[in-house]
Amino acid sequence: MATLSLSSRPLTFLRPNRTKPPLHRLLRHKPLASSSASALTPPTPRADPSPTPDPDPTPLFLRSASHPVPAAALASFRRRAAALVPPSAPHLHRHLRWLLVDAAADPSSDPALLRAPLDDLEAMWTRHVRERRPFQYVVGNEHWRDLVVAVREGVLIPRPETEAVVDMIRKVEGFADGWWADLGTGSGAIAVAVARELGHEGRVFAVDVSEVAVEVATLNVQRYGVQGKVEIRHGSWFEPLEDVKGKLMGVISNPPYIPTDDLPGLQPEVGWHEPKLALDGGKEGLEHLLHLCEGLSSVLKPGGFFVFETNGNKQSEFLVDLISTKWNSSFHNVEAVLDFAEIKRFVTGYRR
Amino acid sequence: MARALLLRVARYPPLPTSLVLSHSQPRLLPLPPLRRHAPSPHRFVPLALPASSVSTSSDAPSDGGGGRKGGEDDAGTGTGGCVDYLGMSDEELMEQCEMGTFKASGPGGQHRNKRESAVRLKHRPTGIIAQAVEDRSQHMNRASALSRLRTLIALKVRRPINLEDYTPPVELLQILPLKSTVRGKDVGPQIGPNNSKFSPGMQALLDLLFAVEGSVSDAAKLLGLSTGALSRLILSDDSLRTAANELRALKGLKPLR
Numbered sequence: 001m002a003t004l005s006l007s008s009r010p011l012t013f014l015r016p017n018r019t020k021p022p023l024h025r026l027l028r029h030k031p032l033a034s035s036s037a038s039a040l041t042p043p044t045p046r047a048d049p050s051p052t053p054d055p056d057p058t059p060l061f062l063r064s065a066s067h068p069v070p071a072a073a074l075a076s077f078r079r080r081a082a083a084l085v086p087p088s089a090p091h092l093h094r095h096l097r098w099l100l101v102d103a104a105a106d107p108s109s110d111p112a113l114l115r116a117p118l119d120d121l122e123a124m125w126t127r128h129v130r131e132r133r134p135f136q137y138v139v140g141n142e143h144w145r146d147l148v149v150a151v152r153e154g155v156l157i158p159r160p161e162t163e164a165v166v167d168m169i170r171k172v173e174g175f176a177d178g179w180w181a182d183l184g185t186g187s188g189a190i191a192v193a194v195a196r197e198l199g200h201e202g203r204v205f206a207v208d209v210s211e212v213a214v215e216v217a218t219l220n221v222q223r224y225g226v227q228g229k230v231e232i233r234h235g236s237w238f239e240p241l242e243d244v245k246g247k248l249m250g251v252i253s254n255p256p257y258i259p260t261d262d263l264p265g266l267q268p269e270v271g272w273h274e275p276k277l278a279l280d281g282g283k284e285g286l287e288h289l290l291h292l293c294e295g296l297s298s299v300l301k302p303g304g305f306f307v308f309e310t311n312g313n314k315q316s317e318f319l320v321d322l323i324s325t326k327w328n329s330s331f332h333n334v335e336a337v338l339d340f341a342e343i344k345r346f347v348t349g350y351r352r
Numbered sequence: 353m354a355r356a357l358l359l360r361v362a363r364y365p366p367l368p369t370s371l372v373l374s375h376s377q378p379r380l381l382p383l384p385p386l387r388r389h390a391p392s393p394h395r396f397v398p399l400a401l402p403a404s405s406v407s408t409s410s411d412a413p414s415d416g417g418g419g420r421k422g423g424e425d426d427a428g429t430g431t432g433g434c435v436d437y438l439g440m441s442d443e444e445l446m447e448q449c450e451m452g453t454f455k456a457s458g459p460g461g462q463h464r465n466k467r468e469s470a471v472r473l474k475h476r477p478t479g480i481i482a483q484a485v486e487d488r489s490q491h492m493n494r495a496s497a498l499s500r501l502r503t504l505i506a507l508k509v510r511r512p513i514n515l516e517d518y519t520p521p522v523e524l525l526q527i528l529p530l531k532s533t534v535r536g537k538d539v540g541p542q543i544g545p546n547n548s549k550f551s552p553g554m555q556a557l558l559d560l561l562f563a564v565e566g567s568v569s570d571a572a573k574l575l576g577l578s579t580g581a582l583s584r585l586i587l588s589d590d591s592l593r594t595a596a597n598e599l600r601a602l603k604g605l606k607p608l609r
């Protein structure tokens with residue numbers, strides 16, 4: 001697939017800023033440790049919460065398949081890795097399959113050509129199963145809509161719920177040639193998906209305050225060849241958008257919306273590994289959403305559309321209520337929209 | 353803390369098996385129960401799927417859930433079994449479906465690391481259920497399930513045919529071998545089972561076979577083919593062969609092999 005090919009640009013900017021730690025191979029010359037910590041009974045959080053970066057920060061599926069491994073060795077890795085999966089977590093078998101799909105250029109050849117040494121794959125797998133490191137960080141991508149989005153520690157893994165925002169804005173009249181903002185773009189998933197559907201005049205301004213997000217979004221924009229349509233801007237919410245004030249056809253945002261008090265209770269894959277900056281919505285989770293609501297009317301042009309993702313029912317109801325009362329003179333058709341699990345996940349509306 | 357998935361079983365009422373075909377497919381993977389979503393005015397139903405979204409989940413289990421003639425309970429399809437579902441766009445077909453997905457306990461969204469992207473579509477007018485679990489994104493599973501649904505509709509939904517003055521519809525002509533004498537030059541190259549346009553042709557072929565009570569030689573005459581040539585076409589696709597044989601079995605005919 002052409003979209004999966006490595007961009008000609010070197011991927012050096014994916015390298016973590018901190019100095020390289022020693023190679024972290026958990027299991028050299030040892031069978032995979034039997035899992036006392038199953039994926040369902042998490043161990044207590046590690047004392048050192050900073051994740052150990054991979055030796056090679058390039059997403060697995062983008063590395064070159066330069067490690068020949070005898071088919072028998074690969075098969076025995078597969079067996080050992082599968083043995084680590086507790087019966088109560090069958091989804092991990094799917095992850096193992098996907099890990100091998102991402103790792104092997106042609107899994108049926110002998111020797112198989114892998115994109116990482118077998119030792120590294122073992123270490124990756126163990127960290128997923130035992131340390132609850134999200135599978136998407138392990139392989140460095142998430143499949144989202146019809147995209148394969150590169151991700152890494154420091155940027156939020158795009159969620160399946162969010163896939164729907166692209167379909168929503170595509171139905172807005174004049175969508176294709178409008179200017180759009182994706183505020184808090186993270187991996188750039190939304191910005192890339194939108195850009196791919198835009199017409200000649202269409203643009204996306206993708207804003208994030210996180211440097212890692214800017215780097216990863218840049219990579220994804222390049223991989224999908226939409227750098228002509230997406231402009232990535234580093235800064236806080238509306239600040240980098242002064243020059244397009246009043247010109248936007250729409251604003252899309254999936255801002256951090258989890259109430260600070262709820263952060264300690266998050267599942268380990270999220271709470272231990274994903275960036276607080278992408279999750280923490282402050283008191284009641286509304287801090288950023290309220291800021292976004294306030295700034296909306298000055299950036300949208302008349303008739304412009306907005307969609308925000310929220311924490312669900314209560315937050316959405318609250319925002320719909322607030323916007324259609326306090327800012328009734330600026331907006332109309334403000335409503336909550338359900339996600340696939342029938343949670344009122346989105347708030348949408350139009351500027352008058 | 354692990355967040356267990358709360359799975360609600362979709363309890364579709366068992367459908368009458370009075371339809372000619374009782375199609376059962378092997379389940380290749382244990383099927384996780386999916387939550388059923390009632391249609392809701394506020395729910396966002398994505399209307400467009402990528403044109404490029406060919407099913408990559410050939411091993412996605414799908415279960416028939418029985419079937420019956422279309423048009424019973426859906427508005428706008430009051431013509432009994434004659435609705436051309438396969439002529440509908442993906443958007444139109446999707447609007448006739450209820451989508452089931454996993455329902456996680458708790459608030460979802462940013463709170464959760466995804467475990468499942470399984471999608472189950474129930475086509476309301478026919479009761480046919482198609483699902484896909486193997487793709488890594490929700491979107492792709494939905495596209496796979498929809499393409500699976502088209503195949504199942506072709507296999508299960510029989511529409512009456514008037515044999516008196518029968519002319520094969522163009523979608524059927526397109527899947528016939530070039531040597532068919534009723535197939536004009538302008539029909540173009542023969543469309544094979546891997547092409548998404550095969551389903552409508554397959555449906556029309558099964559309609560015809562049903563109308564001639566399973567007789568391959570009668571159908572072959574109407575299609576300007578030898579009996580052998582039509583048999584080979586039917587045998588070229590596993591699901592078509594299975595459906596044709598089930599239909600023949602109902603008429604007391606031997607299976608084609």
Ligand SMILES: C[S@@+](CC[C@H](N)C(=O)[O-])C[C@H]1O[C@@H](n2cnc3c(N)ncnc32)[C@H](O)[C@@H]1O
Nearest residue numbers: 156158184185186208209210236237254256278
């Ligand atoms: C929940 S993530 C969404 C990421 C991406 N749009 C997606 O849906 O997958 C929220 C994003 O907002 C960014 N963010 C947090 N505070 C911000 C601020 N003040 N200005 C701009 N972006 C911010 C975070 O860095 C993070 O990338």
